[in-house]
Amino acid sequence: MIIRKVLPHELSEAAALSNFVFRQPEQKSMCKLFPYLFNPGISHSYGAFTEEGNMVAFMGMVPEIIRLGSARLHVFGLGSVCTHPDYRGQNIASRLLEECMDHAKRSGASLVFVSGDRSLYMRSGCQYFGRVSFAALNHTAASALQADAAEGWTIRSMVPEDIFAVTGLLSAAQAGYEQGPTQLLTLLGASAIPEIYRLDSQALVAIRNGKIQAFAVAAVHSTDGRSTASSHDPSQAVEWAGDVQGCALLFAEMLSRFPAQQMIIPVPWQEERLLELLKASGAKVSDGQNSGTVWMTDAAKLLAQCAPLLPAAWDQTFKVNSGSDNQDRSYVITTGREELTLDDNGLLSLLFDPESPSRSIAPKGFRTIPLPYLSGLHFV
Template identity: 35%
Template sequence: MAVVRRLTNEEMKLAVRLSDDTFRDAEQTSMGTAFPFIFSDAAAHLSYGAFEADGTLVSFMGLVPWTMRIGAAELSVLSLGSVCTAPSARGRGYASQILQQVYAFARDAGASLLLVSGDRSLYTRSGCASFGRVLRYRVSPAQAGLLDGARIGPGSVREAQPDDLFALQAALASRPVRYRLGVNELGALLRAEAFASILKLSQRVLVHEAEGRMTGAVVIGVSRKSDGFGTMLEHTGDPPAVAALFGEAMRRFGLAALDIPVPWHERELQAQLGGIPAETENHPGTMRIADGAALIEQLRPWFAERGDISDLDLRQQEDGRWLLGSRGGPPPSVYTSQQLIRLIFDCAGARDEPAPGGVEAFKHLFPVPFPYTAGLCYI
């Protein structure tokens, strides 16, 4: 029988080794390098593992806290990733045991949401569900001309340099929906290349400047092979400048295709990409509501921006279903976790039943926008 508990700083070396054995090959950097907020000695380690009697780490789940800005609201969010179990210990239920401790910790820590990098039944049978709506554009070289930079007027395009870090952080911080990142956090994530390393891509940053101002910036994962694949990991700035940088990335890096995932709420950038076909999909991974009361409380500034002053209330029943309504109002509506996440975050392609009655009462509040989760901050 293994003991499930939080890891100490020294034990994180064991977690790196188990994660590398599970997820990495000779072409990829160590997970310890790619995911510094899980494994770095400077990180506040919140991760959990299962240890056998001899001290061997046989199962691990990495946990990283974030603050997300949604307009005026700030959400306390935890990301779960690097989930792995040694082959000799699989099938013993260790991952389920760790997950229950993670759920309890998230609730006790005041997190409103838990983001999970996977979508296995391990997660979906305990309240995790697909969420959000993302339009994924795939640009071919023939379509790159549709992103012609002539629309943005004079300016210059170049690759970012270390002395751009403050300007880049300020530009990213100007977005109304985002992970909240300080300068040091941003620098660490640019060096780490977390999601890019999973796809065996290298990370490149292009910026557009006009009249001494950074008008746009994009972070692109670029294939190390000639005429390869690229994917957009982060962007900020004026939508025409951002679109022009996508076209420049196609040409400059010789890309045969560039994937551009754009969350549903970024309408202006979607308009700039209007001539390019897009497919609709969910955010990668799944989401779990860690604490309904905390979620409503943290979202109140967002509701206030919508002109809502009602006393919205969200509670979970013993059977796992949720009650959503207003205190003193009509009886609350009942939702499964999947239905509720679909209602709040506009889950696309959900296979569950449509949300039951009461949806009309919440249309002025939902869906809540959410930053793309497979960018620089991917866990």
């Protein structure tokens, strides 16, 4: 079996394999759902090929930059992992994953976000990460949000002419992906999350004082019965940005316009005001972690990319001991006379989880680093 990078002209073969594994004939092609994985261009993805050159397994990689205030994390999204049924059980996926992780290291990425938590990933050092609350908004809570809202809001469907205003709202968010209008339009058109849930994609904007103040896109049931999800399945918030009250109103409007008993809204921990509004409306809230898992390529790279968000002289506090493999890596946090040795899970928890058990040893001035929810528009 030959493991190597997928060439641009082979991406259509990769999409066909992914369709065979993941999609039914009547469903939208993976090529359309994940254009940055499968459309021709410079590929970061890897495949397994027979001696005859036939692709029998695929692992997709998309490079991204996550903006966290003045910090920029260089990351990869890893997904669309599939092996033809005839070739399973041959350790191909493990070999592919190893190649993808090496590729991420060579590229200077600090993190690889994986769209799953299979044993394949966990054995290779992937970790759960972050903190997210899941608000279940029902019609009673939606009505409460609408009743409590200040006057002067107008809500309508997003139109193409809104693209610069919406891009600006997303760019102003505390944590998010770097993207321009063209990338945003492509991802909105792809509608990956709605398609996965067998729902429709709807994007709305909230206007006040003549200006677009908030934006939201969600996976919803269609009013004409086109969506094939069960009628009992909730709708799902996918992405939003802008004025907090405006966003809450957009969720309430989505629930009013499109048939569903409730909408699930994944709220990252740093969006405290939005979570407070949803709780006050009566939405039921449960706590969890961010979507999928994450693998840290190199702690020194991660800390350097997070440096604008870390206390001064952070390099005197965080000491990295690079072992020969994931199991040997360790990190010493020093504050005054105290020292704490962490593994990968401990360091990722300290950096990204406000409820980390290591929080008490954090250096003076340290603040938990926010991350966007990973199953939004940029999901792979």
